[in-house]
Amino acid sequence: MPMRLATIDADYFADERDADLQVVGTPAPRADARGHVMGQTQYFEDVHYPGMTHLKMHRSTRHHALIRGVDTAPALEVPGVLRVLTWRDVPNNWYTILRLIGVEPDDEPVLAEDRVLYMGEPICAVVAETEAAAREGASRIRVDYEELPAVFDVEEALRPETIVVNPRHGHNYFTYEGHNCRRIRFGDIEKGFAEADQIFEFTYQSSPIEHAPLETTGCIVKPEADGRLKIHSDTQACYFTLDNTALTLGIPFNRLRVIGGTVGGGFGGKVDVMVEPIACIAAQLTNRPVKYVYSRAEEMQVSSPRAAERIIIKDGVTNDGRILARKITLYVDAGAYSRHSPYGTTKAAAHMPGPYTIPNVWVDAYCVYTNRTPSSAMRGFGVTIADFALESQMDRVAKALGIDPLVMRLQNAYRDGDMKAHRKLVEGAALIEVMQRAAELVEHELPAAYRAMSSTDGRGA
Amino acid sequence: MASTIVQLTVNGQDAEFLAKPGTTLLMALRENLGLTAAKRGCAQGTCGTCDVIVDGRVVPSCLIPVETIVGAAVETLEGLADGNALSPLQAAFVEGFATQCGFCTPGMLMSATALLAENPAPTRGDVVRAISGNVCRCTGYEAIVDAILDGAARARAASTAAAD
Amino acid sequence: MARLRGRGFAAVNYPTGMNLGGDPSQALIHSTTTGTFVITLSSVDLGQGLKTVVAQCAAETLGLPLEMILVDTADTDTGPHCMGTFASRGTHRVGNAVIMAAREAREIMLEVAAEELEVDAADLETDGTGFIKLKGSEEKKIHVVDLALAAHFKQGKTISGRGIFLKPKSEPVPETGEMDPDSCQAHACTVAEVEVDDETGIVEVLNMYNVYEMGRALNPAMAHQQIVGGAWMGISHALFETTEPYYPDRAHGPTDYSEYLMPGPADLAAMESVILERPAANGPYGGKGIGEMTANSPIPAIANAIYDACGVRVESMPFTPEKILRGLDALRTANA
The missing domain is CATH 3.30.365.10 (Aldehyde oxidase/xanthine dehydrogenase, molybdopterin binding domain)
Known part of the structure; x- marks a missing residue:
């Protein structure tokens, strides 16, 4: 069966088109197709290290609340759980991804501190020997909330009497050079x-x-012999991930290495640097390889x-x-x-x-x-x-x-x-x-x- | 609970390994046997990226506790090609630009392989039904359906040629 | 009760490159001892085919067959900086960086050939099969494999090149919004033909016609993949998708593929696509970025087709059967 192709209508703008191209303009076979059909293409999760640990997140069950207290002890009782990380384990907890191009303020914590602003917001990370233990540990963490009114409508959010969602902004809009829009x-x-x-x-x-890429967001972090961290990631932007992660960890940029480039669909959903910083911290603290991959439910409801x-x-x-x-x-x-x-x-x-x-x-x-x-x-x-x-x-x-x-x-x-x-x-x-x-x-x-x-x-x- | 010794035939070869309780066929393939073609897209049987063939039937390997299929014959994408030579379906996918990110490709090919084993001359509707459990977010499916029909035609032509 | 047919149009443009610029990408290229040119990047291929299209750009610039090009990407220890794969920037930014690197490498390649052939480099050309030859001569030529060996082991030369593309960042004027947001614009017109079932409210897209102007289709087969896949996503966005079906109410969010609805292979519209090419002056061989925009025009084209079919103007996405039925009810009430 002939492959269906779009017709190229060269009658339009004919005098502007360079007709003398040899390779460009041809339907050259995809360089990656053979690997795909042979099952040999290596995505980040196809990397396997002995002694790999797994990270799962305990997430907010409230849309908007103050955190009165967090009890991590029950998680540590689960066999196989190695560590529970809270915001105190994150060297530079506050960030905003676009700080790399000068956007301010840093308005988001890696792990929630005294409040949560959306359902699904990460509060504690549980690192365990198995995925099941990490999941079990995360589910056992207890958070004591004091619920706050939640804002869900954009025009309601902009009314002066509405509660401020994100205190780092002081109002419910981003400020553009002194303007509210x-x-x-x-x-x-x-x-x-x-x-x-x-x-x-x-x-x-x-x-x-939702972007709904078939491959969910994730990474595998491996501590290397020279003390650096090797990050296998499905990020859409390797340096974006590297630079933001190093800033959060408070370490020189050259202590990190990102390996990626082959991604199971992105559509814009894999530029948020959500998994690498906390997985790197877990790898530093345990000195073990750490895998942190979103479940499909997380991808659907927690990822941007x-x-x-x-x-x-x-x-x-x-x-x-x-x-x-x-x-x-x-x-x-x-x-x-x-x-x-x-x-x-x-x-x-x-x-x-x-x-x-x-x-x-x-x-x-x-x-x-x-x-x-x-x-x-x-x-x-x-x-x-x-x-x-x-x-x-x-x-x-x-x-x-x-x-x-x-x-x-x-x-x-x-x-x-x-x-x-x-x-x-x-x-x-x-x-x-x-x-x-x-x-x-x-x-x-x-x-x-x-x-x-x-x-x-x-x-x- | 104790681990179980699991024996399978995987792509025609005997495989024997120790599986912890609750190990899925997908985990066993990827972690115990190092066969990573089958992917984890959802781990709940709704996306088809982990599809493999067990005793002739295509199944989501993420839902199969591996200790429940001891002795089964499992076929994965790694076994589809004849050595270095692409199968007719694989060749049709490559030449028909039926792959983009590639993450759904292993499941698509296994669903298509199971279909052609039962029905070497499928209609377009047969193909659509066969891959209706396989999600693709990139292609819009058209090229995949075309490639499976093309692969079926290539396989029929090859078997006719072999018979002549 | 009836199945009502309608046709809708939409015409759109889409900017290539990160909004306001300031988003560089780099490429390094070098020849191995045996004349394979390795492009080193840190760019990411999400499945759109970046690895293929930049190899085509390098082959075109070097004048060598595609088989002589390898792409090595996305290890930050070895690959030079790339801002990332987003904003329809990959083909444009990375393509341009690769062309720049390949031009520099080509110049050295021709110098090496000139020395081997004892002619002037300006009189040499590539034939696209791997030979560098004296213009107008069939005898005076050298294959790139021999040339690379000579460069390494005889002449002591590195055949390599460096490339970067940067559109300097534009700062918007706060009062007026004056700014330079884009490198170029691609264009599309979509025609959607739908059938609306006025009993169930279900909308089916029967046909979709896609006309794209994309500067230059650097790889027409992969451009076609983007058009068809994007059109499918546009149909999906228009009719099915949301993580919050009762927005702004936060409840009832889907968590897997059985709840998050998208069209399957049984729900495809028949597609016909045409590509026009108006090369962009700043694009790699004129190319613009179309990876994102292909999901855009199908949505309003479908909305307009629904109106044409049944008189219901859908104002909120997705266009669910419930909204269609409520719209039909409102029309009946208004007409009564």
């Missing part, structure tokens, strides 16, 4: 609405989504999901389909801690108002803290849910105006030389062409003027 201001939004024939305002919502977002789009349009003004209020539900959400929220703002040239744009993008599992990066970070909102909105406005939905998109599509809302000139645009080709594919009739449009015709605004 990432802002885009382009043109004069009120003037745009005033000039519009019609105004359309709609709200879009998503809920958290794609954030839930609420996006409100208000458009001012002319009756013939030109968008004159677009105001967007976007809330990213970051959960209890920052992780990558402050970055993703800025990325969402930069994506607005979509691939359209709109003279007046206003964006307020909030990164909001709530008492749920911290969200973080996922495939299409900052953009996937925004595109759901933007492209639903385009369809609704077109339908309301009685305009063909592709025609309205073509009318407003950005072209080379246009100015984006974040004040970067458009280059390399091809939105018009993908729509033209899609219309052709499904035999959707476009008026001649729209079939003749081009991203490169220099008629950008």
Whole structure:
């Protein structure tokens, strides 16, 4: 059976394509396929060391609570349990992953201290001879909680009277250079609405989504003869993991070595550096190899999901389909801690108002803290849910105006030389062409003027 | 409880090892026998990454206490190729770009192998049913289904050629 | 009761590279004694095929067959820095770093060949099969294996190269949001055709048409994998997936694959895909990153197709049967 392949339509942008390539542009066989089908590809968990110990976490059973006390003694009574680690065993307990690129403050503990901010938050790590003993030990730990009100809605979280979720921020939003949100201001939004024939305002919502890679997050840490730690990891970013782990351990960076590069699916879920620091501490304290792998349940409910977002789009349009003004209020539900959400929220703002040239744009993008599992990066970070909102909105406005939905998109599509809302000139645009080709594919009739449009015709605004 | 001596035939070879109570077939394969092709995706029988063939039936090895199948014939992905030569299914997966991250591949291939052993000329629907317990997060399944059908055709062509 | 059909469109763009830049990746490349070029990285392959595509970039730049390239990656003791595999940056960043390293190595390779052949390096070319030859001549040539041996044992030269790609970090202006977030943008238009069962509320995606502009499809087969796999994930996100089905209520979260719903192999839409290529000036051989965006446009395309089919405007993801049925009820009430 012939392999199904996408057609490459070289008629588009023919004069810009280099036709003289030998290897690039060919469907070269995947370098890793043979290993995959032979079962010889080595993932991190395929490494086995004699004397391997196992780490399991005792996690918060409350959404938001103060910790009155922790009793680890019952765990130590389980045969095979070697150590129970608490926050006191973590040299630098507070961190935020993006400290490596200057994001502040350090707002998350490796292990909870006096409070928990989400259900599933790690409190104690149990290291044992077997996985079963580690699991049993973790289940026997007793935590005395004093429950606090939990916040689950982004707009409720932003009300002044709402309890502060994360004391390190002092309020329930991330601060962008003195602002409570990432802002885009382009043109004069009120003037745009005033000039519009019609105004359309709609709200879009998503809920958290799991990456669900077949291989769960995990690592194996092996103390080496020279006193260094070798980390076999399924991280998506080896140095990100190494640098963050060394900072948490308070040791020189060159005491760690990360080996990885072959990962059973990531989709953004393996950039949070959740397992390596505590596994390294366990390996240091026991001087034994340590394996810490998320169970499927942990992967589903404790590892960072794609954030839930609420996006409100208000458009001012002319009756013939030109968008004159677009105001967007976007809330990213970051959960209890920052992780990558402050970055993703800025990325969402930069994506607005979509691939359209709109003279007046206003964006307020909030990164909001709530008492749920911290969200973080996922495939299409900052953009996937925004595109759901933007492209639903385009369809609704077109339908309301009685305009063909592709025609309205073509009318407003950005072209080379246009100015984006974040004040970067458009280059390399091809939105018009993908729509033209899609219309052709499904035999959707476009008026001649729209079939003749081009991203490169220099008629950008 | 004491450990048990477990005897199995694994990929045609006798295997004998000591298993602690509660050891799953998956753990036994990976840790006792060093056969790591079968993967632990969920450890609760819902993803198919640990699928192997036991006495002709494809099973999630994470759910089988190994002491309950003493004497069984177990086939894993490590036994699929003829030495260095890929089986028709394996070749079809490689050439059909049916792998991405590769983590579901061992289970997919074992499910497909069990299917072809029973039904050398499956329909598309047969293939879909056979891998309905195997989750893939990368490919969207289309290339995998195509590759299994292609592998079946290759295997039939090879057996016809051998008969001629 | 009826099964209602509808069609929906969505058109999107997606940025290549870490937002605001500041995300370098490096590559080192060297020839072994027998002319195999080893690319050393610390980059991660999540299954998208980075190891294959960077080898293609190196082979193209060196003018050698793909079989002469090895990729050795992701040991921080040996591999130079890479920011990581995310933000649709791998092909673009690592590809560019590898090309830069391969160019430097190629220059030395040609110098070594020039000395062996006693000609000027500027007059040499690679033939793609492993020979370095004098332009216009069939006789004056040397195979890369002999050339590498000569470099090591006769000329005392290292055939190697260093590469890095860095887009310097942009700092957004707090008041206006002025910033340079991306290296380039890829584009897509998705057309979804759905069938809505107005009795059960179940939505089935029958057909999906995907048109992608990705700069250059460096490996069309792997690009196709991303398109099809991403479209499947988009359908899955649109119709099934969430860890919190009653968001913002935190209860009833799924914990395994039997509770976390995704389409299986029996639920596939028929796909047809077309690739357009408008090379990016700063991309490796023009390539842009499409690994992430392929799940994006299917979602609104499906939402718009549902509206086209039955008049229900879904405003929250996922588009569950319950939401469709409630929408249909609301329409009936409004029309009554």
